Amino acid sequence: MVYPRRGARDSPATARTGLLLGAARHSAGRTAAVFVCSALSAGASLAQPAVLGHALDLLLDRERAAGSWVVLCAVVVSAEVLLDSLVALLSGTTDARSTAWLRVRALARFLAAPPEHGARFSPGEVAARLSANATEAGTAPVTGAALAASLLAPAGAVVALFLIDPWTAVTFLAGLPLLVLVLRAFAGDSSDSVTRYQRVQSDIAARLVEALGGARTIAAAGTVERDRSRVLAPLPKLGVQGRRMWKVHGRAVARAGVLMPLLTTAVLAVGGTRLAAGRISVGELLAASRYAALAAGVGAVAGLLGSLVRSRSAARRTAELVALPSMTYGEGSLPPDGNGTLELRGVRVVRDGRCLLTDVDLEIPGGVSAAVVGHSGAGKSTLAAVAGRLTDPDEGRVLLDGVPLETVEQGRLRREVGYAFERPVLFGDTIGEALSWGAERAPACRMRSAARAASADAFVRLLPRGYETPPADAPLSGGELQRLGLARAFAHAGRLLILDDATSSLDTVTEHQVDRALARDVRAGTRLIVAHRLSSAVRADLVIWLEAGRVRAVGPHADLWRFPGYRAVFAVPGTAPAAPGDRAGGLVPSATGPGPAAPSERPERPGP
16 A cells, blocks of 8 residues: 655746745735835936936026926935935845745755655755855845836836937837847856856855764864865866856846947937937937936846846755655544554555665554664664654555554654654753753753653763753763763653664663663653664564564564574674574573564574
């Protein structure tokens, strides 16, 4: 049976368009204000030549009304300056608002995606898409409004030229087809170069984040210069694409910069001829010259068009995060009296064409501690992820207390299913906040009790500010960090607790203390423990033995120990597996357990 749970995935083009439209809707009021102020500024700039020309004619004729028109000129100029200032202010705040919306939406979708989909983006690449790319994409609404408004003044100027003298307008319009060709070529060439530039920029960011994460390894290996060269290796490509991008931009601006003055000069020449013929006045010639300059401002569209092209290219990269499929949840709940019985029925997981789990059928009774063992690559962590619905299987179903996980509301599911990982990450301003962090905030008393159960309370109290110490200021070893991760999981323990190699950095004594506290001081429930140590399998009630993505056998450790293949899982490389009579290196198998091996147990297959 196919497991239909993932949300629909949008195509990158659809996601990009939807993302830009969403940003525009989110800042619609401010974007409209930018357009209105820009349009009013264009109106003021259009009124200015007419008012100035008429004032000049009145001054030349020594009319008494000339003073009033000079004052009107000052008012129009002041209005244009004020409106331009408002446009600048509104543009900055709208860009920031749109960028914040884009980042929140992209980050939320990225975090909601199944881990295997998000994993194809490196941390550096995600950072670049959420920072630089989102910033450029966030300017799209304002740039679009400014581009539309920037066409008003040239269009109005052409109309004004028609009103002054039709021949001046015809002269200007004759050169516009050449400008259209220039802008069209610019848009096509600029889009490709900007996309390549942003891709290389993201590659450098990914390499840098990787190097920062492995700073200790680089220092220990003495490869600082080599890794610096590796991080900066794409710089020549970045330089090539950057020069190409600005070359395209410069070529378009230069062509427009040559074409527009030529058209303006042609309009003035025609206007001078018409003045000599007595068809227009000196003031009208002055107005025509100003309108020709305004109409030539259409050449500045190249700059706005370039900005819009960069915004679209950046939005395409940010939209790839938004296009990730999200996990969908139901509205159901788990039975209040459930004991944490976990069932996997016909589960199959395929990632990148590789089958990680095949035909997994399991039933783990409620309240049981089950260890998952197997060689590296056997599918242990995949099984742990599927069991708590960090990811969905491609086929089959996972049930908790008889309820399919995909039908449970997200908050309820996360309150009842807890995780602890090999490399925990601490969120919060203090250690205390980090341990309380979860689907619901754990009270301080429960948080401290969980820290004691994880053998973390003693070293936390020795920190400069105890539980109020910021995680960044706490010098933690790998084992101490794992104990804090366990403490957080214990503080939020529900009916199912999954430990994915969460004790690998603990010494044997501490691991035994944590295991004892887990059984005694943490909320009772089912435990699924991904284990590499023999001691973990010995203490578990039930052992799930995986091999190449399949369940090889299920049963108590004592029953499985007679199989050479099972003993080989714990054998030190280069040594022979222990003999069946060897009591697991002096460790006594757990006497408690669910009873006979589960039906999925199979006899040992002949070895090579």
